[in-house]
Amino acid sequence: IALYIEDFLDGRAVFDAIHEATSSGRPVVVLNVPANDAVLRATQSHTGSLASAADVIQAACAATGATWVPTPRVMVDAIRALRSPLRASSRRVGLLGDTGGFVVVSAGAITSEGLELPPFSNLLRAAIENDDLSPLASARNPIDLVNAATSATWSSIADRVLSSDEVDALMIVGGIGTYTEHGIETAEEAEDAARRLVAAVEQTAKPVVLATPSPTSHVASMLAGHDVPVYRDIEAAARALRLLCDSGEAPGLPRLPATSDSPDAVAGYFASRQLLAARGIGFPAAQAVASLA
Secondary structure: OEEEOOOOOOHHHHHHHHHHHHHOOOOOEEEOOOOOHHHHHHHHHHOOOOOOOHHHHHHHHHHHOOEEEOOHHHHHHHHHHHOOOOOOOOOEEEEEEOOHHHHHHHHHHHHHOOOEOOOOOHHHHHHHHOOOOOOOOEOOOOEEOOOOOOHHHHHHHHHHHHHOOOOOEEEEEOOOOOOOOOOOOOHHHHHHHHHHHHHHHHHHOOOEEEEOOOOOOHHHHHHHOOOOOEEOOHHHHHHHHHHHHOOOOOOOOOOOOOOOOOOOOOOOHHHHHHHHHOOOOOOOOOOOOOOOO
């Protein structure tokens, strides 16, 4: 479910409905532009409504399991990720790339999303190194193939990483989908490697996202059709990976105290405190004094 909302006439009813949807397993993405003077003027001239405070909306989205986004493009990226039924059981992720600079940028994007890139064990590193890596390649997490990869290398290493118990999700960044164009491999070899990667994803039920300069290539489209979200931008892929690692239960909006008849007018600070405390509002301890002594 994708929602564009400028203001809420009954915010609690809206977010209760959102919580009902997310609790049933249906993802909800909410596009709400953060309010500032320009946004307020635009919404008033457009619909006559008032843009709601972004921090309130974001808190309500977090409480009800919805994904808040600030722009239509980020909304589309989020929908692409959340269409996958796979979710990670932790924030431990692996990163597999084929060029040093992109691997470094990707590692920064991943950790900026609050995800973890734990170093691989010696056992897993040795298994990865068995895939005939370049002497300059790194089998640590991140894995950097240093421009010496084919689709077969990708799929084999991805299978090893996903089959381990050291990470619960994987981001791949690099030239998947371009090797055929550059004459490095045949189309049949690329398709076979894509099928092996899809099989690894299905067998482990761990989410994988792909960032590639050729997101519309045949191989990338094959992966996208089998629950592997594909992006051109590294940052978009990292955001998608974070969404697939956010699998915690949402508690819903807190319940407010039951309403009652309007109270009689009260006078004085302590009488007001008592009235508000009776309706669930907490205060620090205080004591009335009559003199400076």
